[in-house]
Amino acid sequence: MNAIETTDLTRYYGVLCAVNHLTLSVNNEIFALLGPNGSGKTTTVLMLTTLLTPTEGSASVCGHDVMREGEMVRKSLSYVPQDMAVDIKLTGRENVRFFADLYGVPHAADRVDEALAVMELSDRADDLIRTYSGGMRRRLELAQALVHEPSVLFLDEPTIGLDVAARKRIWEHIRALRKKGMTIFVTTHYMDEADQFCDRVGIISRGQIAALGTPAELKARLMKDVITAKVEGMFALPDVDGIAFVGRNDDEVSFTVENGREALPLLADALKKSGCIVRSMSLREPTLDDVFLQAVGRQEEPHGFEFDKFRIMLRRRK
Numbered sequence: 001m002n003a004i005e006t007t008d009l010t011r012y013y014g015v016l017c018a019v020n021h022l023t024l025s026v027n028n029e030i031f032a033l034l035g036p037n038g039s040g041k042t043t044t045v046l047m048l049t050t051l052l053t054p055t056e057g058s059a060s061v062c063g064h065d066v067m068r069e070g071e072m073v074r075k076s077l078s079y080v081p082q083d084m085a086v087d088i089k090l091t092g093r094e095n096v097r098f099f100a101d102l103y104g105v106p107h108a109a110d111r112v113d114e115a116l117a118v119m120e121l122s123d124r125a126d127d128l129i130r131t132y133s134g135g136m137r138r139r140l141e142l143a144q145a146l147v148h149e150p151s152v153l154f155l156d157e158p159t160i161g162l163d164v165a166a167r168k169r170i171w172e173h174i175r176a177l178r179k180k181g182m183t184i185f186v187t188t189h190y191m192d193e194a195d196q197f198c199d200r201v202g203i204i205s206r207g208q209i210a211a212l213g214t215p216a217e218l219k220a221r222l223m224k225d226v227i228t229a230k231v232e233g234m235f236a237l238p239d240v241d242g243i244a245f246v247g248r249n250d251d252e253v254s255f256t257v258e259n260g261r262e263a264l265p266l267l268a269d270a271l272k273k274s275g276c277i278v279r280s281m282s283l284r285e286p287t288l289d290d291v292f293l294q295a296v297g298r299q300e301e302p303h304g305f306e307f308d309k310f311r312i313m314l315r316r317r318k
């Protein structure tokens with residue numbers, strides 16, 4: 001039995017299909033759902049946590065059906081939403097105690113102490129939340145989420161708005177929970193964090209999975225190097241053997257190649273010949289950003305789009 005299982009999970013808001021036949025299994029891992037704004041991440045999490053009813057398809061958490069066994073599902077999981085889930089007029093301890101009582105946790109006082117200690121908040125437990133830093137508030141939300149010892153944890157953008165050190169600390173805690181056997185489902189916009197800290201990644205675009213695998217597997221789908229060129233004006237995608245288009249981001253176009261050093265001058269030449277001004281070019285190893293651009297970019301092109309024959313008009317810089 002997988003901790004999270006979905007089959008053709010679908011959700012419409014009126015005529016808009018926000019999640020479109022999502023089939024996914026997640027178990028004993030940190031799984032990251034990545035996707036552009038409005039791609040269906042939160043809608044997916046809301047259905048899995050029983051806060052929103054699917055339009056079609058099915059899903060289960062710890063073997064319990066989200067529609068028929070809502071109460072059992074809610075007992076097995078915790079959900080930390082993107083927006084603040086703590087009451088700033090209460091102390092850290094009072095916040096966690098509130099959740100412990102909500103879930104009817106036995107020996108609540110001890111469990112509250114334990115959850116606060118795990119999140120390294122014992123020394124500030126009796127201070128008001130409004131005196132906490134952003135990172136401490138996020139850790140307190142995790143303490144709240146852990147107090148009833150769930151098997152599955154859903155985190156919507158767990159590190160958004162935090163500084164680098166606080167983000168790293170949150171991820172250390174998430175990794176520690178994973179080591180203890182918890183299944184963790186996160187959404188994030190930070191590709192580098194997904195790459196570094198998550199076991200598997202699903203890229204969602206317009207409600208559908210566009211790429212799925214470990215960060216290493218996904219990066220291995222590209223060739224060995226990535227060349228990014230900043231260009232101005234019109235250009236045609238070069239028809240050079242061994243150079244494949246990854247995607248474009250405003251005036252930046254990326255290509256993947258087997259041998260970057262060899263391809264760089266060929267690509268520069270081909271771009272210039274096609275009529276654009278090449279401002280700069282850089283060479284590096286593939287990242288999840290490239291995987292994301294390729295997966296999402298391709299999906300957003302019209303069906304049957306042929307990159308190699310298409311001329312791209314780029315916005316001229318003023």
Ligand SMILES: Nc1ncnc2c1ncn2[C@@H]1O[C@H](COP(=O)(O)OP(=O)(O)OP(=O)(O)O)[C@@H](O)[C@H]1O
Binds near residue numbers: 016035037040
């Ligand atoms: N309550 C709602 N009513 C109508 N449409 C909605 C509602 N909630 C979400 N949507 C739409 O459904 C689509 C998916 O939204 P969702 O919030 O799941 O995306 P997301 O991937 O979480 O985006 P973000 O990265 O911005 O948080 C979007 O087009 C959004 O506008």
Ligand SMILES: [Mg+2]
Binds near residue numbers: 041042043
């Ligand atoms: Mg969202």
